[in-house]
Amino acid sequence: MAKSVQQRMMSLNGDEAVAWAARQSNVDVVAAFPITPQTIIMERIAEFIHDGLMDSEIIRVESEHSALSASWGASIAGARAFTATAANGLALMWEILYIVASSRAPVVMAVVNRALSAPINIHCDHSDSMGARDSGWIQIYSEDAQEAYDNTIQAFRIAEHENVQLPVMVMLDGFLISHTMQNVQILPEDVVSDFVGYRKPSRIKLPEFYGEKEIPLMLNPKYPISIGPLDLYDYYFEHKMQQIEAMKRAPEVIKEIHKEFAEISGRSYGDGLLDPYRAEDADALIMGIGSTMGTMKAVVDELREEGKKVGSVRIRTFRPFPADEIRKLASGVSSLGVLDRSASFGAEGGPLFMEVRSALYSLKDRPPVLGYIYGLGGRDMPPRLLKKIAEEVLSAREEPERPRVGYPGVRE
Amino acid sequence: MAETKWVPNIRQIAKEMHERGFTGITPGHRLCAGCVAGTIVRQVMMAARKPVVVINATGCLEVATTIFPYTAWQVPWAHNAFENAAAVASGVERAQAKLIRDKRFEGDPDIEMDYDIVVFGGDGGTYDIGLQALSGALERGHKFMYVLYDNEAYMNTGIQRSGSTPFGAWTTTTPAGKVIPGKPVGKKPLVDIIAAHRIPYVATVSPYYWNDALVKFRKGFEADGPVFIRAFSTCNRGWYNAPEESIAISRLAVETCVFPLYEVVNGVEWRLSPPSLAIAKNPQKKKPVEEYLKTQRRFRHMFKPENRWMIKRFQEMVDYEWELLLERVGLKG
Structure with missing residues (x-):
């Protein structure tokens, strides 16, 4: 092309x-x-x-x-x-x-x-x-x-x-x-x-007794099918399995x-799943989702100029969750910060934080992960706050594994 | 519209169905013995003029006709949820229009795009939880026929009262208690509400009067826009009537004017159908509601001496609605 x-x-x-x-x-x-x-x-x-x-x-x-x-x-x-x-x-x-x-x-x-x-x-x-x-x-x-x-x-x-x-x-x-x-x-x-x-429309195979035939999966009087039938314990699980496999x-x-x-x-965003920025040689990585990660890129540049080896990773696909790719990027990094623009009330941290931390569990040397819940209800996330977060993450190397979740931008 | 040249000829219909090789829904579906929902489906299919696609709201009909990997449907059939059948039909109808306009599948021997859309919903999915989606679809003017099989309670979940449950009736959420005997209020006037949308065709049918029903379904298929048909649908599990009496009760409902048969064209032209017209012209033919009530044990408590007033009240409510209808059809001063 x-x-x-x-x-x-x-x-x-x-x-x-x-x-x-x-x-x-x-x-x-x-x-x-x-x-x-x-x-x-x-x-x-x-x-x-x-x-x-x-x-x-x-x-x-x-x-x-x-x-x-x-x-x-x-x-x-x-x-x-x-x-x-x-x-x-x-x-x-x-x-x-x-x-x-x-x-x-x-x-x-x-x-x-x-x-x-x-x-x-x-x-x-x-x-x-x-x-x-x-x-x-x-x-x-x-x-x-x-x-x-x-x-x-x-x-x-x-x-x-x-x-x-x-x-x-x-x-x-x-x-x-x-x-x-x-x-x-x-x-x-x-x-x-x-x-x-x-x-x-995708095609589905007819049961064998109808002969070798693939028919369109749609409402079609030529080949009538029932879409959305009652499906109990004898098949429901298999159907859910097909969904799990499709997502894989x-x-x-x-x-x-x-x-x-x-x-x-002429435009690309990382590999389509993750969009890393100056992440290859980074000591600390900041992960997040959405427009804030655009601001983060400018903050990364600023920190790099100060000699601080910070990189960022923007998660493009939350589902399917790119756990393998995150593991790859995070191995060798000394610390990680995860930005969540939503709260999961009663959980240890935001949804992205929990999934990132879970993905890293199988790593031999797990870096400490700091969680940040920010920007709820449109609260601004200015570069100076992002910079402060990045510096905190950078110095979190020796932190124990106990999750630390902060709420930058909220008034006391 | 609402005129049709089609005259149901049962011999001819049987021949056509035989040639087509199916009747829409197979015997062996799991609807209860004595349930007339299956009969209503059959009657709709008998009146079909071309292939039919069915959208089904959650309810008895959906559950009893499909348990994966089985289906009783010989026509394309789809079920999504309880309250959105009319919205789903809107999407199907617009998709069909677009794909036909584009000639997208023209020449594909495996795909047929020329079909009529029928929605089946129970009273729960129509009077109550699905009313918003239905009203929206009617206002937008999609071409589909919505057939309500009205068995007057949430039967699929085990006989809970709905907006259609009649005054006094026992249900599991309006028990015949010592203080409150049955449902304290009457039915929602749903057909009035639907007719007020000024859609091309609204009608009521009772499966006993199959001839009248078939003609109305056919008019529904031929109408140029949304159509709503309310079908009287006994439920022996919820009404506690004898299963073998379902069709007889479908007749009694009309004879007592509990369920009059009529049509409304464009929301303004109200007409009584022959069985109810005969009663209007000859009022002594109108049977007392007691005859209808005694066929169903859901009304049994109303026959206790201390509750006899309920039968009287029921009669007054039926009379009131009947008089109102006579006014609308122009048969009352």
Whole structure:
């Protein structure tokens, strides 16, 4: 394939970048319900469709619960479905999140991260999507508007890949990305269209007594199938196992599609799972998710100039969790700091902290891991705080293993 | 609309079904003996004009017809959750429109895109938890036929009261207690609520009047937009009626005006259907509700001397609704 094609530079915020990705990705059905800070995605898509710039059906449903339900309906009918939400909207979809994943419907959803109520708050934290981490969706977190665009396009390929067949959530930080104007490189329409193609429903084998035949997995009177039957203790576990296996196959597919997209766009983010920055020779590593890790890169540069060997690692895919890759990066590092933009009440630390620490357990020489819960409800995370955290982590070499969790940015 | 040239000819239907090789739902499904939900499904399938895709809300029908790896459905069938069948149908309908418009699967010998969409939901999934999704879908105007099999309580979870449970009825959450005997309030006027959406076609059917039901289902298939049909559906496990009397009770419900048969076109044109029209024209044909109530043990406590007032109250409520309906169809001053 030709080395990166001619692209168009546009001033877009994160929501608009996602809407552009959806517009170019041959989406058949969009079903969504407005919620700040996601609303712009839906508004732009509606404008595209009403102006004849995007050839999709749009269902302006009466709730997020119905948004995901309609997306599922469209998906099992053989169409490519897209939806978007945030915070309480995602919480309202809760029941259906699991059903979409378990019935292996490759729906793509943009989640514009926003703090969950109460108290009601419209700004960024990751409590919404972190709460959905066990729902069976692939979760890809973006650092900026450009990456939100890139991830959304790739998400359709990942979700529909024959080895995966799982729904994908693309996360972008509310306001910090969703409402922040940025120069975004937009690929030509035909290039994206070729990259994502059109939805082809996967094929399933008929039972032997019907003869050798593979049929499309969709609502189809030619080959009627029942989707979503009652499934009790005699088969449920095997079906869950298939989901577990599909998630295990996902990292390879994510990396492969990420690489293929890099070839046409000229943009890549680490290996697609992790995005490390000056991590190879680092003494201390700071791990985190989302837009804060962009700020972290500048802080790393500053610290390096001061002779402090700090690096950073941005987790792109929280599900599947890149435990192997994290182990590889962390072995040989003297200490680790993990930034969580959500709390798990009553747990030892935030969700990312717990998973990173768990991943490191099998290492012979485990570095101390410090956890930091920050930015709840959109509380700012300025460079000086990140610098302070990095310096603390750097000097934590001799710390015992007892978890230490801090809450930078909170008032006493 | 709501006119159809189609006249059900049972011989012809049987022949067509034989040629098609299936009836939509197989015998051997696990619905209780005496349950008429399966009968209603059959009647819908008999009225089909082209292939049908079924969306099923969680409930007895869903659970009893599918236990993996078995399914009683011979048509494409999907179940997602309790409260969202209408939303799922919205997605299917728009997807179908888009894929047909794009000619996406045209020429693919393995895929057929020309089908009608039917939703089956119980009263729990329709009156109560699914009302929001249904109302939204009706407002948006998706083309599908929503068939409510109304057995007047949450039967799948074991007979709990719903918005459809009639006044006085015993359920496990409205027990016939010494202080509060059964359900203290009446039914939600769901058909009125649905008709108020001004959708092309709304109707009520009772499986005993199969001819009337088939014509209405056919009108539903032919309508240009959302259709809602409320089907009377006995539940011998929850009503404690004799299983073999289900169809007889389906008749009594109409004869007592507990369950009148009518249609509403575009939300404004109310018409009584022949069995109920006959009663309207000849009021002495209207049987007392007592005859209906005594067939079901869920009303047994109402026959105790201290509760006899409940039968009277039940009759008043039925009369009130019946008079209201007569006004709407223009048969009352």
